[in-house]
Amino acid sequence: xxxxxxLSDVLHVLLHMGQVDEPLTxxxxxxxxxxxxxxxxxxxxxxREAGHVHSGKGHGGGWRLARPLAEITLLxxxxxxxxxxxFAIGNRSxxxxxxxxxxxxxxxxxxxxxxxxxxxxxxxxVTLDTLLPANPDSPTxxxxxxx
Numbered sequence: 131x132x133x134x135x136x137l138s139d140v141l142h143v144l145l146h147m148g149q150v151d152e153p154l155t156x157x158x159x160x161x162x163x164x165x166x167x168x169x170x171x172x173x174x175x176x177x178r179e180a181g182h183v184h185s186g187k188g189h190g191g192g193w194r195l196a197r198p199l200a201e202i203t204l205l206x207x208x209x210x211x212x213x214x215x216x217f218a219i220g221n222r223s224x225x226x227x228x229x230x231x232x233x234x235x236x237x238x239x240x241x242x243x244x245x246x247x248x249x250x251x252x253x254x255x256v257t258l259d260t261l262l263p264a265n266p267d268s269p270t271x272x273x274x275x276x277x
Contacts, residue, residue: 134214136173139163140207145261147183148199153192156185176210199262204253216246 143159160170174193177183184196195202208214219242221235 180210199258204256
C-alpha cells in the first residue's frame with residue numbers, strides 16, 4: 131500500500147520556509163518535496179486558503195509563511211490538507227447481515243475513532259517551531275531522498 135506523505139512533505143517544506151526571509155519558488159520547493167511545481171501548488175493551496183502561507187507571482191514572487199511557525203500547529207497543517215487518512219485499516223464489509231462482521235466493524239470503528247481523536251488532540255498541541263533542530267546544520271533548502 132502506498133503511503134500518503136503529504137503531511138510529512140509539507141511540514142518539511144514549512145520548516146525550511148521558516149528559516150529563510152526571502153520567498154521561495156514553487157520549482158525550488160517542489161524539488162525539495164520530490165514532486166513537480168504543479169503538484170506542489172495544488173498541495174499548498176489549502177495552506178494558502180487557511181492563511182498559513184502566501185504566494186506571489188512574477189519576479190521576486192514565491193512562497194512565504196504568513197504566520198510564524200510558533201502559531202501553526204500540526205493540526206492546522208493536517209486540516210489544511212483536508213485531513214488525510216491516518217490509518218489504512220478498514221472494515222471488510224460495511225453492509226452485512228453477519229453478526230460477527232457487525233461486531234468486528236463496531237470494535238474496529240470505535241477503536242479507530244478513539245485513536246484518531248488522540249492524534250488530533252496531540253496534533254493541536256504541537257507547534258511547528260518545536261520541530262526545528264536545536265542547532266540546524268544549514269538553514270538552506272535542500273533535496274531529500276523520497277525513500
